[in-house]
Ligand SMILES: Nc1ncnc2c1ncn2[C@@H]1O[C@H](COP(=O)(O)OP(=O)(O)OP(=O)(O)O)[C@@H](O)[C@H]1O
């Protein structure tokens with residue numbers, strides 16, 4: 357799996373430069389804080405950085421802030437056999453008993469490293485009692501213990517816990533950072549894809565490095581070479597054709613188009629996203645705002661606005677709809693009814 361093969365193992369390998377800078381500063385500081393809260397969307401590097409962090413503080417040949425990834429400690433942390441690094445998934449160990457036994461662990465001194473590092477993934481899943489129990493330990497942690505709480509939902513953590521942790525915000529992968537990761541993988545795998553190709557993948561990866569790496573892997577396995585094939589694969593082929601039919605108000609043909617799109621396993625989420633993006637450009641150009649290349653359309657500004665609102669509604673309904681094409685079909689029906 358690309359996303360495991362190319363999981364960053366040093367801070368300089370992180371494609372999220374803002375996070376990398378912050379972690380560098382923390383690891384270079386004399387007074388290392390003992391509790392951290394890693395916050396960010398899925399697949400943005402929280403777990404990866406927690407492991408790099410654990411290696412860095414326990415590395416036997418640490419150079420400034422980077423772990424060497426070669427010493428006994430680094431290798432053993434990579435292999436998950438290092439007794440001083442404890443990873444706990446709070447999704448399945450969320451209760452008071454599990455937290456209590458974790459707290460008990462923190463009182464032991466490290467065996468082979470300098471610090472015992474406790475990585476608690478999905479930290480927002482911990483129960484109220486569990487948080488209460490953890491609070492005291494976070495307040496006065498043993499000198500040799502470091503806590504890293506990782507979560508996608510920080511708002512579900514009590515303020516008291518949050519305020520005792522140093523927060524590192526991973527946010528979401530920006531398009532530029534995602535492209536830089538994809539290029540890094542691409543050059544090592546000796547792919548010949550161009551920038552447009554990578555940026556199209558980045559665009560469809562929900563701001564997650566993991567998703568982007570997975571798409572790239574699938575694309576290469578399917579031997580996809582051209583942008584057209586990639587668009588097909590991502591289910592966004594022909595959005596211009598559909599827009600043309602909508603502009604012509606050709607109801608019958610646009611429904612046939614959607615039916616074919618369904619038959620070809622098109623991805624409606626991507627399709628609606630792309631339609632919205634195109635409509636936004638139409639709207640901007642109607643208001644005289646220049647965009648890349650002139651966007652011409654027969655739709656009026658009011659029609660574009662209506663279509664955008666209807667498609668946003670359809671987008672929301674996608675998850676609930678038992679038939680994937682239905683929200684888009686309903687949106688177009690409403691649109692045609694309102695404009696004929
Ligand atoms: N900053 C990054 N730079 C490069 N690759 C990254 C970065 N963040 C994540 N990745 C890629 O995404 C994969 C998943 O990252 P990781 O498991 O660290 O994410 P996470 O934030 O813990 O996600 P989740 O919330 O789903 O647990 C990594 O194996 C790696 O391939």
Ligand SMILES: [Mg+2]
Nearest residue numbers: 402403477506
């Ligand atoms: Mg994780």
Ligand SMILES: [Zn+2]
Nearest residue numbers: 415424427430
């Ligand atoms: Zn090392």
